């Protein structure tokens with residue numbers, strides 16, 4: 145059984161009540177799809193990995209030691225590949241599972257980029273519409289802005305051969321496309 149995007153969305157609907165978390169997962173999916181297109185990878189595989197990556201957050205409540213372990217299990221139950229489940233598992237560094245594949249690295253850096261772009265858009269009156277790459281990069285440098293978003297994690301994009309500006313551009317375009 146192969147993972148079907150609609151079943152993934154059903155699982156999200158059943159397990160995630162917070163609308164902002166759902167938006168975050170959709171935004172991460174969009175960035176992952178754009179990354180897959182750019183790198184010549186499987187767009188659906190990468191997109192669905194992004195889509196599902198936080199499916200367990202409400203189920204594990206605040207238990208960071210369970211987050212993404214349960215998510216990886218749910219993904220497998222839905223028909224995700226081992227590679228997808230691995231990327232979901234290691235996006236939470238707490239488990240100490242090393243990032244091995246491009247997919248692992250892509251999810252790891254797309255997740256916080258989605259967070260930074262969302263935070264940068266939220267403080268603007270025109271939200272995402274008028275947000276430029278330049279201002280995303282400026283926010284990147286402001287340590288106190290969206291302090292929970294790991295800048296170091298975003299720069300893992302370099303391991304995929306993308307410079308920060310290129311990655312921010314791709315992420316912003318991807319999020320605008322689904323806005």
Ligand SMILES: [Fe+2]
Pocket residue numbers: 168172197198255
């Ligand atoms: Fe996330």
